[in-house]
Amino acid sequence: MTQNRYSRQILFDGIGEEGQQKINRKSALIIGMGALGTHLAEGLVRAGIGKLYIVDRDYIEYSNLQRQTLFTEADARQQMPKVIAAQHALQAIREDLEIVPFIENVDGTFLNRIVPEVDLVLDATDNFETRMMINDVAYALEKPWIYGGVVRSTYVEAAFIPGQTPCFQCLIPQIPAMNLTCDTVGVIQPAVTMATSLQLRDALKILTDTPFTPRLTYGDIWEGTHQAFGFGRMQRASCPTCGEHPEYPYLHHSPTNYAALCGRDTVQYQREGLTYDQLVDYLTSRHMVYRTNGYLLQFEYGGYRIVAFQNGRLLIHGMREVEQAKKLIHQLFG
Ligand SMILES: [Zn+2]
Numbered sequence: 001m002t003q004n005r006y007s008r009q010i011l012f013d014g015i016g017e018e019g020q021q022k023i024n025r026k027s028a029l030i031i032g033m034g035a036l037g038t039h040l041a042e043g044l045v046r047a048g049i050g051k052l053y054i055v056d057r058d059y060i061e062y063s064n065l066q067r068q069t070l071f072t073e074a075d076a077r078q079q080m081p082k083v084i085a086a087q088h089a090l091q092a093i094r095e096d097l098e099i100v101p102f103i104e105n106v107d108g109t110f111l112n113r114i115v116p117e118v119d120l121v122l123d124a125t126d127n128f129e130t131r132m133m134i135n136d137v138a139y140a141l142e143k144p145w146i147y148g149g150v151v152r153s154t155y156v157e158a159a160f161i162p163g164q165t166p167c168f169q170c171l172i173p174q175i176p177a178m179n180l181t182c183d184t185v186g187v188i189q190p191a192v193t194m195a196t197s198l199q200l201r202d203a204l205k206i207l208t209d210t211p212f213t214p215r216l217t218y219g220d221i222w223e224g225t226h227q228a229f230g231f232g233r234m235q236r237a238s239c240p241t242c243g244e245h246p247e248y249p250y251l252h253h254s255p256t257n258y259a260a261l262c263g264r265d266t267v268q269y270q271r272e273g274l275t276y277d278q279l280v281d282y283l284t285s286r287h288m289v290y291r292t293n294g295y296l297l298q299f300e301y302g303g304y305r306i307v308a309f310q311n312g313r314l315l316i317h318g319m320r321e322v323e324q325a326k327k328l329i330h331q332l333f334g
Pocket of ligand 1: 166168169170171235236239240241242243
């Protein structure tokens with residue numbers, strides 16, 4: 001690999017030769033491979049990150065293409081898992097990149113397994129519960145993490161550094177309310193690039209060991225408003241994550257078997273022990289039609305489109321209520 005590809009970044013005095021070498025040696029985990037995740041991954045890979053872990057539970061749909069920059073129409077047509085399509089795209093940008101993709105639902109078990117391996121965690125989820133888990137695992141393991149969120153034309157960003165800054169829990173009262181809820185009002189690309197620019201800036205500082213004072217930044221790119229403030233003094237002594245007696249309430253959190261997915265008109269169901277082969281046998285024995293792309297399998301049942309992944313995880317589309325999903329799964333598997 002030629003260092004020449006990083007020449008403009010090395011010329012930048014905030015990074016330099018030494019900073020570049022640090023970036024090349026370090027690793028990061030990006031949680032979520034949607035709008036934020038694809039931007040962050042491309043930015044880190046082009047900047048020279050040594051090793052990248054990516055995780056996402058979903059596959060690509062046409063509605064993703066407006067803002068999820070690593071994906072193509074062919075990926076949507078083939079319903080490729082997001083992390084697999086991202087892996088191919090990123091590896092084409094940089095052959096020497098070490099990349100580890102996970103088609104998985106992020107829970108406490110996953111985070112406790114992977115976060116110890118990395119230097120930095122980047123949040124690219126659309127999901128409050130996952131952020132609470134990231135916050136607990138990051139503070140328990142003393143790893144920095146960077147929060148990012150977008151809704152409509154608004155963006156929000158903050159870096160959390162254990163031992164140096166208060167945590168996400170302490171900052172929640174200051175975060176614009178709309179960024180804490182699951183919203184289906186849409187999002188525009190410029191808001192995504194604002195959030196991820198801020199996240200990438202803080203990532204480059206953390207990866208190069210550049211001292212800085214993290215700030216909460218938020219704004220509305222459509223309206224042209226932009227604000228930032230330091231939150232170093234907002235730590236609560238009673239905080240269960242970074243306070244005097246941390247309990248890390250979300251540390252070993254595992255989502256329930258059934259979960260309605262944020263703004264997706266979809267219920268996720270995790271069936272422990274159900275293998276891909278078992279499901280194929282089951283569908284075949286009942287003469288049910290299915291199609292597969294090697295990573296996931298799709299069939300229809302009771303008028304609903306169901307997508308099954310290798311690890312016994314099913315997405316039931318066109319459904320919002322967990323109770324409705326339980327009924328359908330009971331009819332299907334007994
Ligand atoms: Zn805290």
